[in-house]
Amino acid sequence: MSSQNAAAAAPTTGVVPAAVDEVSALAAAQFAAHAEMYQVVSSQASAIHEMFASTLTISSGSYAATEAANAAAAG
Numbered sequence: 001m002s003s004q005n006a007a008a009a010a011p012t013t014g015v016v017p018a019a020v021d022e023v024s025a026l027a028a029a030q031f032a033a034h035a036e037m038y039q040v041v042s043s044q045a046s047a048i049h050e051m052f053a054s055t056l057t058i059s060s061g062s063y064a065a066t067e068a069a070n071a072a073a074a075g
Contacts, residue, residue: 005042
C-alpha cells in the first residue's frame with residue numbers, strides 16, 4: 001500500500017488550477033494540502049501497522065514457548 005501511496009503523491013499534491021482565477025487557485029491549493037496531509041497520515045498508519053504486526057509475531061512466539069513449557073510441566 002505504501003508504494004501505491006507514493007505513486008499517488010505526485011499527481012495528488014501537484015494539482016494544477018483549472019483556470020487562472022482566485023477560486024481555482026484556492027481549490028487546487030486545498031486539494032494539494034489535503035493530499036499532503038494524507039501522505040503524512042498514511043505513512044504514520046503504515047508505521048503503526050508494522051509495529052502491530054511485529055508485536056503479534058513476538059507475542060505468538062512467546063505464547064508458543066509458554067504453551068510448550070506448560071505441556072512439558074504437565075507431563
